[in-house]
Amino acid sequence: MMRPLPAKAPAPTTIEEARFAHESEEEFARLLDFYRVRWEYEPRTFPLRHGDDGRILEAFSPDFYLVDLDLYVELTTLRQGLVTDKHRKLRLMTELYPDVQIKLLYKRDYLSLLRKYGVGGFNEHESVSVREVLLSASQIERRVNELGAEITRDYTGKEPLLVGVLKGVTCFMADLMRHIALPLSVDFMSISSYEGDQSGAVRFVQDLGESITERDVLIVEDIVDTGMTLNHLVRQLKAREPASLRVVALLDKRARRIADVPLDYIGFEIPDEFVVGYGLDYAQKFRNLPFVATIRSDSLRDQSSASESE
Ligand code: IMP
Ligand code: MG
Numbered sequence: 001m002m003r004p005l006p007a008k009a010p011a012p013t014t015i016e017e018a019r020f021a022h023e024s025e026e027e028f029a030r031l032l033d034f035y036r037v038r039w040e041y042e043p044r045t046f047p048l049r050h051g052d053d054g055r056i057l058e059a060f061s062p063d064f065y066l067v068d069l070d071l072y073v074e075l076t077t078l079r080q081g082l083v084t085d086k087h088r089k090l091r092l093m094t095e096l097y098p099d100v101q102i103k104l105l106y107k108r109d110y111l112s113l114l115r116k117y118g119v120g121g122f123n124e125h126e127s128v129s130v131r132e133v134l135l136s137a138s139q140i141e142r143r144v145n146e147l148g149a150e151i152t153r154d155y156t157g158k159e160p161l162l163v164g165v166l167k168g169v170t171c172f173m174a175d176l177m178r179h180i181a182l183p184l185s186v187d188f189m190s191i192s193s194y195e196g197d198q199s200g201a202v203r204f205v206q207d208l209g210e211s212i213t214e215r216d217v218l219i220v221e222d223i224v225d226t227g228m229t230l231n232h233l234v235r236q237l238k239a240r241e242p243a244s245l246r247v248v249a250l251l252d253k254r255a256r257r258i259a260d261v262p263l264d265y266i267g268f269e270i271p272d273e274f275v276v277g278y279g280l281d282y283a284q285k286f287r288n289l290p291f292v293a294t295i296r297s298d299s300l301r302d303q304s305s306a307s308e309s310e
Contacts, residue, residue, distance in 0.1 A: 002096045004044040011043030011065070024077050024110060025063055034194045035228040036201050037259065038067040046100070048092045060089045062102055069231075069259050072102040075110060109256060112274065128282060130289070131296035134275060135268060140250075140292065143267050144172065147248060148179020150265060151218065159183045161215045161242075163208065165233065166190040167287070168222035171279035172250045172267075176220060185210070191229065202232050217242040222279055223251040224263060231259035251275070251292070 012018035015033070018041040020026045025041075032039045043065045049058040062072035074090070076083050086104060093102055151160070159182065164173045166188050177186055190206040217237060224230055230247065238245060248265035255272040270292075276282045277289030286295070 002047060004046045004097070005059075007043055011040035013038065013040050017041075022075070022077060024075055024107075028064070028073075028075055028105075028110070031194055031228075032064070032066065034201055035232055035259075037069065037228060037231070040065045040067065044072075046093060046097060048089060048096065058089075060093055066258070070101060071258070071260075072100060073258070074102065074104050076104060077107045077110070103258065109272070112272075128285075128295050128297045130276070130286070130293045133291045133293045134270060134273075135278075135292040137290040140267075140278060141175070144175045144250075145179050147265055147267060148176055148181075151176075151248065152179075152181045155180075155182055155216065155218075158216045159185070160218050161210075161212060162186045162218050162220050163212070163237070164188045164220045165222075165229070166206070168279045168281065169220055170287070172222055173220050176248070191233070193229075202229070204236075212237060212240050212242045214241070214243045216244045217246070219245070219247045221247060221249040223253060223275070224249045224261070225253045225256050227257050227259035227261050230261045234261055250278075251280075 015026060015029050018026075018029065020029070020041070029039060029041070042061050042063060045059050045061045047056045047059045049056070051057050062074045064073040064075075065071070066073060074086065076086055083104075083106070090102065090104055093100065160180075162173065162177060162180075162184060164170075164186070167190070169188075173186065173188075177184065187208045187210055188206070189204055189208050192203050192205050194202070219230070219233060219237070221230060230249075234245065234247070246264040247261065248267075249263050250267035252263060252266045252269045253272055254269055273294045274282065275292050276286035276295055277292045279287050280292065281287045282295055286293075
């Protein structure tokens with residue numbers, strides 16, 4: 001196995017220190033700061049190819065290292081069609097450094113990541129409408145029923161405390177709890193979400209009403225996307241020393257995972273598309289749809305087809 005070059009100097013770990021090559025990198029760093037995910041900017045160089053004389057002919061320095069997640073992230077603001085060279089380097093990386101976890105975030109991942117947090121793109125005048133039903137009301141009902149039965153089996157003899165994160169989880173929580181045939185309690189919390197150019201970090205806007213110490217806690221999540229929200233939540237709740245802590249997520253957008261928090265129960269794996277309905281919103285709308293659907297928006301199309309050089 002090859003080894004990365006020793007770091008020349010301590011890598012920058014704050015926005016003030018780092019001299020970012022691109023503004024998308026700074027925005028990404030802000031997002032990480034918000035979720036208190038510690039990062040280092042371009043901390044390591046990985047040699048990919050040596051000449052006969054041992055000289056390094058080709059190397060790769062991923063943009064970020066996420067310390068707590070032990071994960072390298074490479075941002076690419078190039079259009080997806082123009083990243084073949086990065087793909088090749090990434091393939092070499094995984095061959096030569098099989099123990100190193102690295103993830104490539106494309107321009108479209110990156111834009112949709114920011115758009116999710118309301119940064120860039122949408123304005124209140126555009127018209128957004130449902131494009132396609134991804135999961136029908138009856139599909140959801142059947143699956144939630146099954147999840148309830150599984151949870152009932154696993155928690156027999158216990159009195160779980162279901163913890164939901166507002167507001168997206170309302171429909172799922174209401175249906176799931178009615179399919180768990182055990183004595184249980186329910187509590188909710190709400191946490192702030194990233195709003196772009198701001199300082200500060202994720203925080204509990206409304207904390208739980210009861211103590212979770214020594215309780216069998218089951219976090220109920222509507223959707224896990226990058227995993228950064230859940231990662232933060234799990235860390236916070238673990239510190240309160242529950243007897244057990246598990247997670248049930250209705251929707252798993254696995255393709256976009258950055259923080260790989262284990263999910264104990266999953267309703268559906270869904271593709272990397274923004275979805276609404278059954279509690280999930282776009283700009284606070286569509287939560288009342290009885291199904292889960294993708295949306296259509298003109299500015300969505302404009303943005304993802306926009307080209308930009310690195
Ligand atoms: P994460 O921190 O990226 O995993 O984001 C999780 C949160 O983002 C969820 O609890 C949702 O509130 C929101 N979210 C992620 N993807 C979607 C989506 O497709 N539609 C609506 N909300 C979403
Ligand atoms: Mg949520």
